[in-house]
Amino acid sequence: MPPSPHPLAELDRWIEDAGEASAPLPSSVAFVTVGDDCRPSARTVSLKRIERDALLFTSALWTRKAREMESNPHVALLFHWPSLGRQVHITGVATLAERQLARELFAERDLPNQLQSIVSRQGEPITDLQTLRARHAHLAATMEAPPACPEDWGAIRVVPDTIEFWSEARDRLHDRLLYERDGDEWATTRLAP
Numbered sequence: 274m275p276p277s278p279h280p281l282a283e284l285d286r287w288i289e290d291a292g293e294a295s296a297p298l299p300s301s302v303a304f305v306t307v308g309d310d311c312r313p314s315a316r317t318v319s320l321k322r323i324e325r326d327a328l329l330f331t332s333a334l335w336t337r338k339a340r341e342m343e344s345n346p347h348v349a350l351l352f353h354w355p356s357l358g359r360q361v362h363i364t365g366v367a368t369l370a371e372r373q374l375a376r377e378l379f380a381e382r383d384l385p386n387q388l389q390s391i392v393s394r395q396g397e398p399i400t401d402l403q404t405l406r407a408r409h410a411h412l413a414a415t416m417e418a419p420p421a422c423p424e425d426w427g428a429i430r431v432v433p434d435t436i437e438f439w440s441e442a443r444d445r446l447h448d449r450l451l452y453e454r455d456g457d458e459w460a461t462t463r464l465a466p
């Protein structure tokens with residue numbers, strides 16, 4: 274089959290395939306940033322949307338990932354669906370998405386997750402979880418309307434410049450197809466496994 278001309282449409286299909294195959298958390302993806310000290314760091318995030326040219330997820334903006342992508346916007350993402358024998362490796366440039374989108378995606382979160390963003394300064398040292406749990410439970414019991422999107426919570430947009438699709442083969446000669454952005458087009462190269 275000839276390679277799809279639109280790698281992000283292909284990625285969308287792979288995520289859909291993973292969902293249909295009941296792979297756990299099909300939209301979870303490792304997000305890798307590099308700090309000022311040139312040291313990489315990784316964490317899992319949940320992909321929220323695929324746009325024509327970009328991927329979107331959300332994050333608190335005081336966190337390490339947000340600080341690192343602000344000083345160095347070059348990032349990587351890695352999807353892996355072990356039960357399908359598939360992996361997708363993306364490199365690209367991350368920016369903060371428009372405020373309206375952050376509000377929209379915050380409103381789509383369920384209440385426990387919205388309240389978690391409000392009561393917990395993700396990544397900061399704490400002495401125990403009890404105080405946070407008590408505040409979370411108090412807000413859940415007393416809030417009359419869903420909370421507004423905090424100013425320091427946002428959507429992150431990654432515009433890929435390379436996307437590599439890796440597909441396992443029984444004979445171990447796995448298929449690797451690399452897409453490289455070339456202006457508005459994508460060039461494809463098949464790589465040895």
Ligand SMILES: Cc1cc2nc3c(=O)[nH]c(=O)nc-3n(C[C@H](O)[C@H](O)[C@H](O)COP(=O)(O)O)c2cc1C
Nearest residue numbers: 301316317318319330331332333336337338339396
């Ligand atoms: C399955 C899964 C999904 C997650 N989704 C997100 C997410 O969408 N956004 C986010 O900021 N953190 C998410 N997290 C938490 C991050 O992995 C991480 O702990 C947090 O963002 C702090 O990372 P940082 O301090 O490196 O910025 C998720 C964790 C897991 C295990």
